[in-house]
Amino acid sequence: MDNWLPSLITATPTEGYDLAVKLARIAVKKTQPDADMRDRLRKDYEADANALIAASHVVATHFATIAAANDHWREAK
Amino acid sequence: MDNWLPSLITATPTEGYDLAVKLARIAVKKTQPDADMRDRLRKDYEADANALIAASHVVATHFATIAAANDHWREAK
Amino acid sequence: MDNWLPSLITATPTEGYDLAVKLARIAVKKTQPDADMRDRLRKDYEADANALIAASHVVATHFATIAAANDHWREAK
Amino acid sequence: MDNWLPSLITATPTEGYDLAVKLARIAVKKTQPDADMRDRLRKDYEADANALIAASHVVATHFATIAAANDHWREAK
Amino acid sequence: MDNWLPSLITATPTEGYDLAVKLARIAVKKTQPDADMRDRLRKDYEADANALIAASHVVATHFATIAAANDHWREAK
Amino acid sequence: MDNWLPSLITATPTEGYDLAVKLARIAVKKTQPDADMRDRLRKDYEADANALIAASHVVATHFATIAAANDHWREAK
Numbered sequence: 036m037d038n039w040l041p042s043l044i045t046a047t048p049t050e051g052y053d054l055a056v057k058l059a060r061i062a063v064k065k066t067q068p069d070a071d072m073r074d075r076l077r078k079d080y081e082a083d084a085n086a087l088i089a090a091s092h093v094v095a096t097h098f099a100t101i102a103a104a105n106d107h108w109r110e111a112k
Numbered sequence: 113m114d115n116w117l118p119s120l121i122t123a124t125p126t127e128g129y130d131l132a133v134k135l136a137r138i139a140v141k142k143t144q145p146d147a148d149m150r151d152r153l154r155k156d157y158e159a160d161a162n163a164l165i166a167a168s169h170v171v172a173t174h175f176a177t178i179a180a181a182n183d184h185w186r187e188a189k
Numbered sequence: 190m191d192n193w194l195p196s197l198i199t200a201t202p203t204e205g206y207d208l209a210v211k212l213a214r215i216a217v218k219k220t221q222p223d224a225d226m227r228d229r230l231r232k233d234y235e236a237d238a239n240a241l242i243a244a245s246h247v248v249a250t251h252f253a254t255i256a257a258a259n260d261h262w263r264e265a266k
Numbered sequence: 267m268d269n270w271l272p273s274l275i276t277a278t279p280t281e282g283y284d285l286a287v288k289l290a291r292i293a294v295k296k297t298q299p300d301a302d303m304r305d306r307l308r309k310d311y312e313a314d315a316n317a318l319i320a321a322s323h324v325v326a327t328h329f330a331t332i333a334a335a336n337d338h339w340r341e342a343k
Numbered sequence: 344m345d346n347w348l349p350s351l352i353t354a355t356p357t358e359g360y361d362l363a364v365k366l367a368r369i370a371v372k373k374t375q376p377d378a379d380m381r382d383r384l385r386k387d388y389e390a391d392a393n394a395l396i397a398a399s400h401v402v403a404t405h406f407a408t409i410a411a412a413n414d415h416w417r418e419a420k
Numbered sequence: 421m422d423n424w425l426p427s428l429i430t431a432t433p434t435e436g437y438d439l440a441v442k443l444a445r446i447a448v449k450k451t452q453p454d455a456d457m458r459d460r461l462r463k464d465y466e467a468d469a470n471a472l473i474a475a476s477h478v479v480a481t482h483f484a485t486i487a488a489a490n491d492h493w494r495e496a497k
Contacts, residue, residue, distance in 0.1 A: 169243070169246060172216070
């Protein structure tokens with residue numbers, strides 16, 4: 036992969052949240068590079084409440100980092 | 113989705129907590145966009161202590177971010 | 190619910206810890222509003238070491254936030 | 267319980283770590299106040315690698331808070 | 344192992360993310376030093392959505408540390 | 421145990437990482453003081469991908485604390 040993450044800075048918290056979702060998924064992709072396998076696994080965890088909650092936790096951890104990088108978008112207050 | 117999260121700033125910790133709950137749920141919605149499926153899963157995890165605790169942990173992680181964004185609402189002291 | 194969380198400031202770390210326990214439980218209440226169901230689930234997880242440890246982790250995450258809000262009660266040194 | 271946690275300040279990281287262990291256990295005690303039940307559960311999780319690792323994670327989260335409260339004991343360098 | 348981690352500083356968030364992946368894997372290697380065993384286990388968790396999500400969470404925690412070390416690469420804004 | 425953790429300061433990130441591994445293990449030792457039992461449990465979790473990932477997460481949490489204590493070893497840049 037090339038320079039897929041040039042910056043943690045986003046215009047809004049909304050975009051920061053989307054970036055957090057992306058960061059959470061990239062680690063899965065790096066651990067399981069086979070796209071077909073990932074599609075099969077996605078079917079599993081999309082129907083598993085515990086997996087969805089766990090995935091949401093990963094997003095929360097990345098969102099904290101991105102929010103800090105953006106000084107919590109305080110100017111948007 | 114449009115700009116659903118324009119700011120992390122809230123008037124009170126109470127509202128900040130509600131925002132944390134919302135952030136925790138949005139990630140689930142983005143991973144499982146089918147509303148009917150989410151309703152079925154909700155029935156599962158609403159009756160599962162471990163899932164409820166895990167969901168509470170995601171809220172806690174987001175609440176930390178929101179509290180930092182609001183300088184922990186210290187003026188409200 | 191009304192303004193149940195007016196401030197994260199507490200007089201002592203002891204009170205801050207109690208507040209962390211409260212914050213951990215509120216998320217469960219918001220996800221499962223049925224008090225009878227919560228009473229049944231409580232019986233389950235009170236006898237489940239893994240659930241108790243997971244609940245303790247949620248308290249730890251909230252306690253970190255509350256400690257930061259109170260500047261770690263350093264004046265109490 | 268009375269004011270069991272008057273301060274997060276400790277003389278050394280070693281004592282701070284012990285305090286983190288204590289904070290992790292107090293939440294379990296508050297959720298399951300029955301000492302006999304806790305003794306039975308302790309037998310379970312003392313022989314369960316996953317529970318021991320999860321308990322270690324709770325300690326790590328509290329240790330981060332206590333280390334921050336003590337400015338990471340930097341003067342001890 | 345020699346000085347395998349001389350610095351947490353990276354040129355870009357992309358490289359910081361790769362370093363986070365590396366840090367997550369090193370702990371596994373230190374706990375399970377047998378490379379053949381690790382290869383067998385990798386086959387297991389590469390096909391297990393929950394394990395992939397859990398691994399992604401570890402990456403997220405390390406990425407937060409590396410981002411802080413790099414002042415969130417703010418100059419790259 | 422005596423003063424086994426006199427300081428969080430280390431010369432390099434590499435040594436900081438080793439200290440994080442140590443901190444993760446000490447909590448297990450404090451919860452399960454029987455060395456024979458720990459040896460048996462180690463055999464279990466060394467062959468369990470989920471346990472290895474969970475252990476790696478504990479290391480990540482401690483590494484964040486140690487990195488902050490060392491100002492992320494920024495002078496080593």
